[in-house]
Amino acid sequence: MIDAKAIKKIDAGILPLINAMNSTGWMETISCCEGYPGAKFFHNPYIAFFCKTEKIDTLSKILNKAINSFKQYETPYLDLGIAFYDDVNGCQADAPKGYISLSLDIGIEPELKLILFKRLTTRFVKEAAAQAAKVNT
Numbered sequence: 023m024i025d026a027k028a029i030k031k032i033d034a035g036i037l038p039l040i041n042a043m044n045s046t047g048w049m050e051t052i053s054c055c056e057g058y059p060g061a062k063f064f065h066n067p068y069i070a071f072f073c074k075t076e077k078i079d080t081l082s083k084i085l086n087k088a089i090n091s092f093k094q095y096e097t098p099y100l101d102l103g104i105a106f107y108d109d110v111n112g113c114q115a116d117a118p119k120g121y122i123s124l125s126l127d128i129g130i131e132p133e134l135k136l137i138l139f140k141r142l143t144t145r146f147v148k149e150a151a152a153q154a155a156k157v158n159t
Contacts, residue, residue: 036067039139042146047153048074049081049146050121052112056139059132067128067135070105070112072121084145085126091141098130098138 032040033056043049050072057067073081085100092098105113105123114123130138 035136036069036139039143039146040069042143042150043069043071045150046077046146047150048077050118052123057128057132057135067130067139069126069128071124071126072112072117073124074120075122076120078122080149084142084149088138088141088145092134092138096131096134098128098134101127101129103127 032054036054036056040051040054043051052070052072054069055064055067058064081102085102089097089100103125105125107113112123117123128135128138
């Protein structure tokens with residue numbers, strides 16, 4: 023879980039999603055921003071994180087389900103890429119063994135942003151619960 027000092031720096035609208043992602047046990051967020059429409063920088067939300075390589079398929083399914091839950095005319099885009107620049111904190115060179123460093127850029131209308139965050143949060147919480155159930159059986 024994220025320490026109290028770090029929580030104060032995370033935008034309130036994206037904090038539940040960040041907590042849910044970290045609760046899976048196979049993701050570790052590095053940086054994020056909920057986006058600021060009209061701003062010169064960070065107008066779209068983004069999340070940079072490490073993900074266990076063996077969970078890339080699970081991550082893809084979670085992202086697909088969240089996107090497919092929107093009507094066609096309001097569908098956001100998710101751009102998932104490898105953070106490979108070695109001069110950026112949290113790049114692949116910093117990733118723990120067995121993890122890949124990723125950046126998720128989110129293009130969405132401002133009024134739908136929190137809806138997407140909630141849908142992604144729900145999916146990651148379900149995944150974390152499923153992981154916990156496997157451990158307890």
